[in-house]
Structure formats: structure tokens, C-alpha cells
Amino acid sequence: MVNPTLQRNIVGSPNKRRDGCSENATLADPVPTEINGTTPSPHSKSVFGKLHPSLIQVAISSSFYLIVGSVCFYLLRHQMKGHKTNGIVDSVYFCIVTMTTVGYGDITPNTVLTKLLACAYVFIGMALVGLVLSKAADYMIEKQETFLVKAIRRHRKVGPAETREEVETRGVGYKCLLVFVLLQLLLVAGVIFLATIEKLDLIDAFYCVCITITTLGYGDVSFRTKGGRVFAVFWILTSTILLAQFFLYIAELKTESRQRALVNWVLTRRFTKGDLETADTSLDGVVDASEFVLHKLKEMGKISQDDISIILKEFENLDVDKSRNLSSSDLMQTRSSQSER
Template sequence: MCTIGYGDITPNSPTTKLFSIMFVLVGFGFIDILLSGMVSYVLDLQENYFLRAVKQKGENYMDAKSGAGPGSYFIDVKKGRMRIRMKVGLALGVVVLCIGIGAGVMHFVERLGWLDSLYLSVMSVTTVGYGDRAFSTFSGRIFASVWLLVSTLAVARAFLYLAEARVDKRQRRMTKWVLGHDMTVADFLAADIDNNGFVSKSEYVIYKLKEMGKVSETDIIRICNTFDRLDTGNCGKISLADLMENRH
């Protein structure tokens, strides 16, 4: 179910092969959902712990001008979340820890040399699994059944955070370019939604959000349709009377 497949133990009858097919297809999704939820829960607890620690210990050290504390490089206190660089660091740290634990168990339990232990640990955690090395002892296999599930999920989470970091970096670069880009005649015509010859502040904000990719034309149309539904008087405004009328 971890997609490794050492090849040391394989089904050798039609019944066991059919069972393996059903077990992997059903169990893979079930275990993935279960363990992914567990990993997300642990990471959320860890994130909340870091946030509370920064808020409690960093309030006395806040910069008067910028409002940044000693942990602001890792924690975005204003948004109430970890910075992506912190998530990447923690995820990679967990991967390294899993590799180290696996290498240690293989050395002392499976009686492999340190190089072979590290080799097998890395090949297992990264789900490569050549099959030239595998767990052979009963205790080693019991350990691997738990260790591999956690380790492969940690690797997947690390790659997810790395991808998120790249997307975040590209989004920040795009936002910087959009905000620093002067409005052209073509931009003006595109931003003038109601074609009245001038661009209001709300129209300018919507146009810039569309340029940044933070809102799409479909989203704007849906929001406008919802507004039109609430604006029963077709006056371009939502009054308290309109709101109460829609509720009834």
C-alpha cells in the first residue's frame, strides 16, 4: 500500500492475487485518508503550538516600527499561520528523522552495515524499493509496517509543501509585478466594467485581483448574480428591507 514493493513476499495463487488486488485498491485509499487526516491533525497542533509560543514570548520583543518579533521570519502572526518556509523545513526535518530512525533499526535489528542501512532506508522512504535489500526478521517487518506508512506520507507532505512554496513564490512575484505595472489604455478599457468612461476604485481593485489570478471572471459573475438576487429593487444597492424580504 506504500507503493514500495520489495518483492521478497509475493502472492503465488489466484486467490491470494485477487485478494491482493482488492486489498491494495481499497486499503490504499482508506489508509491514505486515515493517515493523511492524522498527519494533518498533528501538523495543525504543531502549528498552533508555534503560534501560541510566538505570541506569548514575542510580544515583549516586538519591533515598534515593523511590529515584527523574533519569530516573525517563521510565523506570520497577523495571518495566524506558519510561513511556508517553516512548513517546508519541518516536513524535510521529519523526512530526515524517518530516514535516521529507519537506518538505525536496520543496523541494529536487521544487522546491516551502516551504508546498507542508510541505502535501504532512503530507498524505502522515497518508495523506490529496488528489492535487492529488504526486511528479513520478524521484528524488522513489524517495525517496517508502521514506519513505512508514516515515512511515505511524510515524504508526500514534504513534496506538497515544496510545491506550495514554489507556487507561493511565483504568486508573490506576480503580485509584485502587477502592483508595480502602470495602467495602460488597454488596461483602462478592460477595467472599465460598466463602460461609463472612467474606472472606479472598486473596478480597479477587481481588475488588479483578476490580473493577480486571485479571482476569475466566473467568480465575479457568480458574485454579481448573488447580488442581483438580493437586490430585489434593482437599484444597485442592498437595503435592510431587501435582506429581510429575501429571508422571508
Template sequence: MCTIGYGDITPNSVTTKLFSILFVLVGFGFIDILLSGMVSYMLDLQENYLLRTVQHGGQKKDSTRSYIIDVNKGRMRIRMKVELALGVVVLCIGIGVGAMHFVESLGWLDSFYLSVMSVTTVGYGDRVFRTLPGRLFATIWLFVSTLAVARAFLYLAEARVDKRHRKMTKWVLGHDLTISEFLAADIDNNGFVSKLEFVIYKLKEMRKVSKKDIMQICETFDRLDIGNCGKITLADLVESHH
């Protein structure tokens, strides 16, 4: 179910093969959802603790400091996810090495080899769990370790994408408008770029919002602007609810 496949024990009948197909597809997805919930819960606890520490660090809490915390919150969460996932992977490999050395009576090198090949779901089959205590240990250890490795790679990819997005955002916000960009930012073609148009254009450049999103928002605004006066009033909202 952890996608390893050592090859020492395999289904050998039609019934067991069909059962294995269903069991692997459903079971692996269920364990992945379960582990995801556990990881998210641990991250929430760690994040809340760090934020409380920052807020009660003896400094005066003002609007600027609160803004900095909000801006860095997403970045901090990604970094914590990567660190937590990598820490769990290292811990799982270490636990596996110790268990294989003392339970399966393998040498330290073979123990480390089998541990890494197991948590990365390679499973060549030249080294397997042969003792009953070793197999009982593996049934629990492999659930956590293999999915932890998958999560670690996922979080590393997420961190890399976030880094690229931050680099692009810094570049977008760091240069002034050119003539072509001015014409593109002038949404209503009235010869000047308002603050709102400038914000919308920069969001589009940073790929935070697409043209389709803007059109859908405008359609919603037009639907709520019953008086067709370019703004939504309380009377418009009351009339729209009726």
C-alpha cells in the same frame, strides 16, 4: 500498501491477488487520510504557539501589526509545513538507518541505502527486511516514512507555487495602469475607473478571482437587489426571506 514492493513476498493465488488489490487501494488511502489529520493537528498547534508568542512579545498590538500577522499567516503556514515534513523525513531515514544496522546487521552504507530506497518507495529488492524484529519495525516505520516523503514533495510543490503567486502579485501591484488596462478595468464603460473596479481588475490580474466568479457574484447581487436601485437594503433582505 506503502507502494514499495520488495518482491521477496508476493501473492501467489487468485484470492490473495484480488484481496491485495482491494487492500492496497483502500488501506493506502486510509493511512494517507490519517496521517494528513495528524500533520494538520501538529501544524495548528505550532502555528497557534508562534502567533501567541508574537502577540505577547512585549510590543503593543495595533491594527497594523495585526494586519501584518494576517498577511504572513498563510506564508508562515506553508513554510512550517515544508520544514515539518522535511524534518520528519530526515528523522525517519535516521531511525531506519539505525534499526537496519543494529536489527538487520547491515553495514552503515547498506543501512542508509535500504532506508532511502524504502522511504522513497523504490524497493529494488536487493536489500530487504529478513528478520522478524526488522519486519515488525518496518510495518510501523514504513507507514509513517513513506507518506512523510510524499507529503514533503507535495508541500515543496505548494511552496514553489506560492512563491510564484507572490512574485506575480508583487509585479501586478507594482506597475501602473496602461491605456489598454484602463479600458479593461472600466467594467461599466462609463469613461472612468472607480476604486471598486480597480480592485476587481487587480484581483483578476493576480488570478484571485475569475470573470466567471464576478458574474456569479453579480447575479447574486441582482437577485438580492429587489428594488433594482444598485444597492441591497434591509427591506430587500426581509422581502427575499419571505
């Protein structure tokens, strides 16, 4: 059971003030200090410092993976069989087809060494696509959400705060819509390219696009020209990842919809006598605001009793003087005891 005194101290009153702090006080980033009479410019960092960590990780990991694989298969290109165009292009193309598990079969290993290398390469490639490249896709999609919201709400002005709220409320839905639109554009681009460059008829071009982005890759149709394989290096990687993201967002959208339905049911249903007894953790016959909030959060599945116990344990560790309240002296004593250790 939750300690009722701790509950009231954790939730507390919104107007409560302690140690002379304003009730409206908020945490803010520190103001840059002047150095030699000048304030450091926020734009003084390099261009690379502005890049998202996910993009840096993707760039480094994917570049290293593709370069090493391309060099290896280029050196062993004479031990590969199939339709060949250019050594470098074919090596990079084979790496992309392998890591995305498309596997057309137009270029295949032909010796023990190349077969073992391909086995190792495909497992590393699947992990890379699943764990690293998806981060880049998430980042790029999130960057486009704001533009999508403004486009949908173009009939009225949308401020930054309203745009951010819209993204947070319907973020998954917008992501799903955005990925769907991008997939349609990639499908059309693939069909047009295959029909014009690879000289396939429209049905075969559409067929090749479908078996590629779904990673089926039967091998009866594929990219066979040098220009086609250069295009395939970028198109296959992008389309297969976006399709996986689309299905992920569909599942996430369904889960989010069920969660919203549960929250709506919890907030709209009548508060019964049984709920009163369950929420009354202090056993005093009444339910205060903190008990009511905790009860509703547990019903929504937002928190559990274990979560509450962990938080209360942390509170007790910080409450050095055991006054059931946290103060500056408690924090100072905690910091000094940690430094002594």
C-alpha cells in the same frame, strides 16, 4: 460588462452605514445562554469532540482497513510464502508493505485466492494513503507550525496574532521545512534500527531506508525479524507519507512563489491609459475605487469575469425591491419567498 452601480454598491465605502449598524460591527459567535442559572462550560464536551474530523476519519478508515486486511491474510497465512516470524505480526506487516506499494517480496501470495485478495487490497490501500492519511499528515504538520514559528523567532516575543500572520504568510515554507526535518529524523532512526536490530552494516541500512521510503522495495534487504517488522509497521507508513508530502509542498512552494511574483508585478507596474480604459467598466471616463480593485484582482488572477457575474447574479436575486441596495427588508422578503416554496 459589470454593472457600474452594482460595483459601487458591492465594494462601497468603508464608512458607509445602513439600518443603524455601526461601521465597526462584526460577526461574532453567539454568547452561551444560561440554563437553570448556569452558563454551559465550553469544556463539557467529550474528549472525542475535540478531535479534528480528519483525525477521526483517518482513525476509523485506517483501523478498519488494517484490521480487515490483517484478519484476512492471517487466516490465509498458510497460502503465503516467504520468510515468516509471527502470524499476526507478519499479517500486519504484509498489509503495510502492500498498501504503501513498497513490496519487498519477502512475503508473497502463493495461491489464486491470496493473489486476487492482494490485488484488491493494494488498490484500496493506495486510495486510502492518498486521500485519507494525507489529511492526517496535513493536520499534524499544521499543528506544529506555530511551534516552529516560535522556535525560529525565539529571540523576540511573538504574540498569537503575529504568530498567526507569520504562519499565513509563510505557511508552505514552514511546512516544507518541518517535513524535511521529520524526514531526516526518520532516516536516522531507520538506519540506526536496521544496523542494531537487523544487523545490517551502515551502507546496507541506509540503502534499505532509501528504497523503502521511495517505495522501490527491491527485496534484497528488508525487515526480517519480529521486532523489525513491528517497527516497520509504523516507520514505513510514516516515512512514505511524509516523503510524498515533502514533494507536494515543494511543488506548492514553487507555485506560491510564482503567484507572489505576479502579484508584486501587478501592484508595482505603472497604471497606463490602456489600463484606465479597461478598468472603466462604466464608460464614464473615470475609474472609481471599486473598478480599480476589480481590475487589479482580475490582473492578479484572483477572480475572473465569470466570478463577478455569478456574484452579481446572487446580488440581483437578493435585491428584491430592485433598489440597487441590500436591506433588511430585502432579506426578509427573500426568506419568506423561500419558505413559501
